[in-house]
Amino acid sequence: MEYNFRDIEKKWQDYWANNKTFRAENNSAKQKYYVLDMFPYPSGAGLHVGHPLGYIASDIVTRYKRLLGFNVLHPMGYDSFGLPAEQYAIQTGQHPAITTEQNIKRYREQLDKIGFSFDWEREVKTSDPKFYKWTQWIFLKLFNSWYNPEKNKAEPIDLLIEKFKVQSSKFIVGGAEKLWSDLNEKEQSDVLMEYRLAYLSEAWVNWCPQLGTVLANDEVKDGVSERGGYPVERKLMPQWSLRITAYAERLLKDLDTIDWSESIKEAQRNWIGKSEGSSLRFRLTPNPSPKERGTTPGKNPGYHTSDKTVWAELKEFSRENRKTSTEAEAILWERVRDRKLGEKIRRQHAIGQFIADFICLEKKLIIEVDGEIHEQQKEYDENRSGVLARAGYRLVRFTNEEVITKTDWVCDEIQKELRATSPSPLEKGSGDEATIEVFTTRPDTIFGVTFLTLAPENELVEKITTPEYKKAVDEYVAYAKNKSERDRQADVKKVTGQFTGAYAIHPFTEEKIPIWIGEYVLAGYGTGAVMGVPAHDTRDFSFAKHFGLPIKQVIEPLEGKALSFGEGLGEAFDTYDGKCINSDFINGLEVKDAIKKIISEIEKRGLGKGEVNYRLRDAIFGRQRYWGEPIPIYYDNGIPKAVDEKDLPLILPEVDKYLPTETGEPPLARAKNWTYSPSPLEKGLGDEAFPLELTTMPGWAGSSWYFLRYMDAHNEKEFVSKDAVNYWQQVDLYIGGSEHATGHLLYFRFWTKFLYDLGYIPITEPAKKLINQGMIQGTSEKIILLGKSTDGKLSDWSGGETIFFSRQHRLDLGKRASHFFLSADAINLFEDKPKAVSFNVPISYCSNSVLSLEKFLELNPEYSNAGFICRGWVYLDGKYIRDEFVSDESKEFKTIPEIEKMSKSKLNVVTPDRNPETEEEGIVDKYGADCFRMYEMFLGPLEQSKPWNTNGITGVFGFLKKFWKLFHAGDSGAPLSLGEGPGVRPELKILHKTIKKIKEDIERYSFNTCISTFMICVNELTDLKCSKREILEPLVILLSPFAPHIAEELWEKLGHNESVTFATFPEYDEQYIAEDTFAYPVSFNGKTRFN
């Protein structure tokens, strides 16, 4: 009887669909196991052969665990909000929900053909209001929470308000200091926005004009959008963000508790980018010619007088000071506040790097109230007075005693000073230029500092530059600013910089240190300024070498190797294994100890403090798009307020077009009545309609918590019940691609921790084990064609004018290459026909957009007679060429196939079933789902990426036929009449070693070797002509996770009337595995021999 996979597979797929075979039970008495697949986005292209790789692996584990008696949850659903459906809607006008449903249907059809054992009763879709109701609910929880640094967890924002009230916290609003209860609603809202975990703020965002939306950092790759490859620019706009930075430390630390691949963990550590070090301030030497400095004296005094680089710190500090004010300060404050002396006086106000006890900004007068003056304090205060004086402030001082005992006299003195309105001749807007603050992870090398470097964008540059250097500095800054991000990344090696003419003073040695500007310092990280320690930092070293700056060694390697920094020699010694030399009071200390000591000294002297910097940024949460979850926020007089929980879900409204409005507002602005009326009953008529938020949530919102919803998919009262989450706990095994390392997989952990903090779930990490399946790559026949202009001249690579293709070459190429790729730049060129465009882009940038040559020529017939240049390797006239001009006469050439990611845009997609576009038969049609499943596993280790080819498929297909034949030796009836006697010893040995090997290999996710084991087993049993039920029946169970259809069929033929899913995994018996005879290996002279 022939192995007819078509009928068998159809039969069992129908059976599974109708019998709920794979249903998981909540609260079962059995031990649980939760297997999760990465939430798929149902795209219009459907599944390609790469997608099921992970699903097959997880299905094998799922079916295996069931055989071991576990209650297994293996759900599937769709991340169904997303950009492609919206883009399709923009083109066609069809509602994205309809497109999405069609895509899901195709997706489901394909999944069903491969025989997965998903529990479809728990299917979820993020675009389903029943699901996004709870996404919105979690957003509201984030909005109504803050991160309490003392408890190191999130808690309701009410507790913060309570804290404000209890501690009589004061807030400076419009220059006045107020208690919480004195703030008006808008002011309270503004204060809370600084704390909420979901907050609205003006932020620099990645704006993509083509997509008309903002993108998160992880959605931008190499300066272009990850989806579509459009250019991205920086733009300042109000944005909803999630305060993921509050969780930076926990996200980092807990990586040690989870069994994820080292590469993913490392990527996350990198992304979080923790670095420990110290801030450090350098005084400037007085600049003798303030008039020349081209400063812009304050248009109005304003109260933002602090140095922005330390503002966050100072704010904390002054807040703290206000709370713990001395008796004298309290007395004086009562006498001067509320303009009692005729002028507005503020207290604990930040000026530059310092905090003034009291200040009148309008009159530039600082009032200090001191206790006993410590020696150490004295120096610091003198320094400060100097700085403030240069910034145009006058200072009066009173002692605590004077204030308490002679309050009236003190007030008179202050009033006198206020009337004397002559500002200092050195008047400046602020004290910003007084110091330069740097961040360093190596404060131990402080004595090796020989220069400071500022980022060209640093605001200080303009202020400190001396007249002699102004021209050179301006030129350099202009040069640096005109460079695009990409260019700047491209020539990282090039050393550029410019001296400013200014000097700083070394805080410990009092030496004069030149201040430079250099491209290698980034404005966006730390303070935008670094201390140059050329002997012990590679970049500082090359900078110093290039500009002939001194190099001073302060760390000696532990091995005592001599370092040489002489002319043209040496390199920076930047490791931590060394001890300090030439370093005053830290001489002889090892680096680790020196860092501790120097930080405490820096703090003692008020020069800075020990700090931790994270590279992680808050996650931008709003998208100017239609097809996403509406953000449940409305605006009452401009104050953002939460939509009431009972009014969720806030349903996505209908719009006439899926485009931004003419005024550039997001598509939701087109919706009619996109307003909200809170509690209409209480407010009477209910006609008070407030405008709703217009942006929607990003794609990763739903996928950040979907694993919880699967546990309790139909709960209408809660996002997940306590019972369900207590039972299912963490995901035991999560299989997905590594491309989500710094996106989804980080947000997924973040939301889990947040929900844990609020007590909704008992777990702090979503997935115990994570495996990244490798990518199945496609093969693209691709050739990049750039051309010459119509006058026959070759276009210049870096500033070419136009690109052309000849019709002849289209014909020649068309036979061999299936598609033609133009670079994204090229397509833009054709659309608007500008004169110059850069083609100096790597080949990998060239595949973002696709245009078939045929279509292109149809649109641009004038290009049909041009020549072209081959970009990428091309075989032509017997040799390989690249970047060469090819004349019209050349005919013999072929493209070199390139292995790359399978994607619709690259037109290299292979589908497992019949491809509706090319009508090509898929592997499932030709060989069956079982064969497809086993072949994908047989290709190699799960985590490895490999190009798709079907070379080995016949081997797997042959195995299945052979397996089938084993059960049908000599007859063709059902149930099978297999021999009932006990198996003989060689057969038993084969069986038991197979059981053992399969069990071990599944448990270490080594599925490729499982398939080999099955092949060996079948080959051996075929040789023995084995047909005993005792041997063959357990094999059916063993094979069922891998090839479930054939296993079900044979199981039924063996006389069982229940699915093989409910069978029990056989146990192996060591006694059969032991070798009957031994060949003793004997080793002599290092060689193994046998007797």
Added chain:
RNA sequence: GCGGGCGUGGCGAAACUGGCAGACGCACCAGACUUAGAAUCUGGCGCUUUACGGCAUGUGGGUUCGAGUCCCUCCGCCCGCACCA
């Protein structure tokens, strides 16, 4: 530059904890059955040698009775981050 991973036949790969290198499959070669092809079956298949044997896991060294596996050097490839101070 930093971090992670990898390097084994013509190809995909196996060898998990140091113990017979190349399992299993593809491709290829020879044979059987066939008018022929397909399918199926049998045998062969790292290099070298008529053979016994010798040499082989990117390179060079080390540890060990014994190294594809552990340690060091260099070379090459892939992935991630990238003047992050």
